[in-house]
Amino acid sequence: MTNPAPEVVLYEKRGGVAHVVLNRPHVRNAYNVAMRDRLFEVLTAIRDDPEVGAVVLFGNGPSFGSGGDLREFGSAESPVSARQVRWLRDVWGTLWDLPQITIAGAHGSVAGGGFEMLMLCDLVYAAKGTSFALPETGLGMIPGVAGTQTLPRLVGCGRALELTLTGVPLEVRAAANLGLVQGVWPEPHLRARVTRIAEKCAALDTGLRVAVKRLVRWREDPDGLSLPAGAGVWAAEAK
Amino acid sequence: MKKSVLVQVRRRVATVELRLKENVLDTAAARELCDAAESIAHDDRVAVVVIRSAGKSFCRGGAYAAGTPNWALALRKLEPPIIAALHGDVADEGAELALLADIRIASRNTRFSFGQVGAGRLPRFGGTQTLALQVGRMRALEMILSGRSILAAEAERVGLVSSRVAPRELEARVREQAEELAKRGPVALRYAKEAILNGSAMTLRQGIRLEQDLYVLLQTTDDRNEGIASFIERRIPSFDGR
Structure with missing residues (x-):
């Protein structure tokens, strides 16, 4: 008997916190079709789970994530169906729109889609020694996980152009100075620290939490994040 | 003059x-x-x-x-x-x-x-x-x-x-x-610039659409195939801008 293949994304609920862990450590959590499908399944389950107030996102292995699995890109469908599938299973829109507070803990050399995934989260913490890069243009591609949109909104057009056009990696301290990372800790403490913050977020009143998230994002995403019943009142009053 | x-x-x-x-x-x-x-x-x-x-x-x-x-x-x-x-x-x-x-x-x-x-x-x-x-x-x-x-x-x-x-x-x-x-992909450079500059005047959702459309359009270029091939073959890519 062989063991069943391990899940490419691990999911576990502890109290009000959903723990999501990318689990393709041998390829630095390269994002492939299996990961897309599993992540979509996990994220939609979280979205619809009223017991979950916060989500933590980590990666197993040497790096949080290295972006799209290029070994699978050769076997890609036609551009027409690729585009169709992108919106049919909108993993990244689902992550961005989660009514819960999403908190990522990153480590290692984070590249491409791995980096972009972080920028779709509400809070990002990182281990010492982490670096972030968008190498796509060097391979004749552009970022495809919303990075060309989230990065300039976070750090301004100038820095976003520089990082995207040159592909030069950003060290964790520089990322923190730019506001991309909210805190830097030694790697052995990262998961515990992030989880503690998530537990605090999960304890917030649901309506308040959703309203704050929506209001803070209002300018960059006026039509985003549909509010659950009741939260709209908070939003209206807070405005 | x-x-x-x-x-x-x-x-x-x-x-x-x-x-x-x-x-x-x-x-x-x-x-x-x-x-x-x-x-x-x-x-x-x-x-x-x-x-x-x-x-x-x-x-x-x-x-x-x-x-x-x-x-x-x-x-x-x-x-x-x-x-x-x-x-x-x-x-x-x-x-x-x-x-x-x-x-x-x-x-x-x-x-x-x-x-x-x-x-x-x-x-x-x-x-x-x-x-x-x-x-x-x-x-x-x-x-x-x-x-x-x-x-x-x-x-x-x-x-x-x-x-x-x-x-x-x-x-x-x-x-x-x-x-x-x-040395990088010429079309990719152009599209990355377009997505960042033009997207910044859009709502996030419109911007993400723009990025995706440009991303998919790039899939039809020789440059992108060359980029992926070079990565898999561990060599430096050579782009034509097509």
Whole structure:
């Protein structure tokens, strides 16, 4: 008997916190079709789970994530169906729109889609020694996980152009100075620290939490994040 | 008559060199700058554009009368990334010109200022928009309303320039940066720039659509296949811009 293949994304609920862990450590959590499908399944389950107030996102292995699995890109469908599938299973829109507070803990050399995934989260913490890069243009591609949109909104057009056009990696301290990372800790403490913050977020009143998230994002995403019943009142009053 | 704007294309890098009388972009030079942008726009070989100045300063200002051709619109239409090599005074229209670049590399002796409001006029080559996009609303207002000069070190700190080098290293550093970019996928560079610049004026959702459409369009290019093949075969890619 062989063991069943391990899940490419691990999911576990502890109290009000959903723990999501990318689990393709041998390829630095390269994002492939299996990961897309599993992540979509996990994220939609979280979205619809009223017991979950916060989500933590980590990666197993040497790096949080290295972006799209290029070994699978050769076997890609036609551009027409690729585009169709992108919106049919909108993993990244689902992550961005989660009514819960999403908190990522990153480590290692984070590249491409791995980096972009972080920028779709509400809070990002990182281990010492982490670096972030968008190498796509060097391979004749552009970022495809919303990075060309989230990065300039976070750090301004100038820095976003520089990082995207040159592909030069950003060290964790520089990322923190730019506001991309909210805190830097030694790697052995990262998961515990992030989880503690998530537990605090999960304890917030649901309506308040959703309203704050929506209001803070209002300018960059006026039509985003549909509010659950009741939260709209908070939003209206807070405005 | 001596030309004020020279264009040279070498190995995918188009270099626009300003040779301005007293470092001022007068109406004739403005017209030449528009022509230069136009010629580069029609040259498919160009992957990267460099703007630099042969004078003592990058540019201290320029003609702004209503009849002056709008070089800002001409440059903004250029699809390839633009690198500006800055030194000395980068003032008024010169500062607006520098802000149309995507990557700014400045010599340590660079000094930026927006003197237009102090002279009773407004920046009219995009400065009110491009400066705020670069350094945020508060700093942009402060610089444009007060006319205060900022030196290269502060410019680097607030994100107005991407890097700062010794004056004698400027040319080499800019050339190196241009050559590095020219090795990357030319179509990818253009589309990345388009997604970032045009997307910033959209809602996030519209911007993500734009990114995806450009991403998928790139899937139909030879460059992307070459990029993936080179990655898998662990070799340096060689792009054709197709």
